[in-house]
Amino acid sequence: MKHFSNKIIHWYQQNKRDLPWRDTKDAYLIWLSEIILQQTRVDQGMEYYRKFAKEFPSVKHLAKADNEKVMKLWQGLGYYSRARNLHATAKIITDNYKGKFPSEYADILSLKGIGEYTAAAIASFAFDKPHAVVDGNVYRVLARVFGIETPIDSSQGKKEFYQLANELIDKKNPAIHNQAIMELGAIQCKPVNPDCSVCPLNTICFAYSKKRVSELPVKAKKTKTRNRFFNYIVLHHNGNIAINKRVEKDIWINLYDFPLIETEKELTEEQFLRSTEWIEFIEKNKYTIRSVSANYKHILSHQKIYARFWEIDCPKPFDKIIPKTALVINKKSIHDHAVSRLIEKYLQDRNY
Ligand code: SF4
Secondary structure, three states: OHHHHHHHHHHHHHHOOOOHHHHOOOHHHHHHHHHHHOOOOHHHHHHHHHHHHHHOOOHHHHHHOOHHHHHHHHOOOOOOHHHHHHHHHHHHHHHHOOOOOOOOHHHHHOOOOOOHHHHHHHHHHHHOOOOOOOOHHHHHHHHHHHOOOOOOOOHHHHHHHHHHHHHHOOOOOHHHHHHHHHHHHHHHOOOOOOOHHHOOOOOOOHHHHOOOHHHOOOOOOOOOOEEEEEEEEEEEEOOEEEEEEOOOOOOOOOOEEOOEEEEOOOOOHHHHHOOHHHHHHHHOOOOEEEEEOOOEEEEOOOEEEEEEEEEEEOOOOOOOOOOOOEEEEEHHHHHHOOEOHHHHHHHHHOOO
């Protein structure tokens, strides 16, 4: 086991990428980077990490921040529950731990938005506690090197991989061991066509010796994707528009978009113009169509959104007919509100 750890640590020292959160032992900054990097590429995450670390240099600064400001800064990164949890957890650390990040694994794990992986990362990177990190990169390296065929998305698989990762960890150097195995998975043992000839583990790797690299790791379930059809109604009156805050338990909670008519299936423009919702909301009020956009396809992890934007001219103010969660704002101030990537794209295309 020491052998495994020595090999990856040696490789890491020669090959690691220079990333800003690797130069710190500050648990707050490590936590920030880990949350940003969940579901986000390193190059995109770096820019957000720098913005957040500059704007909120400590957990107390983040706790005191206005929620809208946090969401606005997060805009474009997706998975917005991460930003909400970051903010809520910063307040808990400020109130319950006097602004000092807890150092025990169990305390870290009890915080909102922090799962086993992130708790192990913070405990090891910031406090040198011997807790093994197991993320997608680590699953891949372990499945291939040790020839484990148990599906990584099964509870049995999770147990097996965690146990093995914790047996392998170098208890004297947990931070660098964890960094090394994750980095190896990220830049050497890539999902497709890794260059095994230069890998430090190629002499002990099951998958390489048996020519089974492309078969491992194994996944049990295929994730189902749901198709959704959005018709956004952009109401205009006197330089004002209506924007809607998403408060339902759904995607993009607490972000702004426009009043929305969602349909069960894909409708042509003609079919949509005959729908009850359209007639009740638009036709009855004698609104006129200024333009309709092409279809925007927006892909999330489990959903595909097909969105169309209807720009509508309203002869009278529309305050009374818009949803309770909507606001009437001057068109130009839309940029002060946090919106999804889809809305941001539309606003850019239309030069809002
Ligand atoms: S030898 Fe190939 S498959 Fe095995 S750990 Fe290295 S890169 Fe991954």
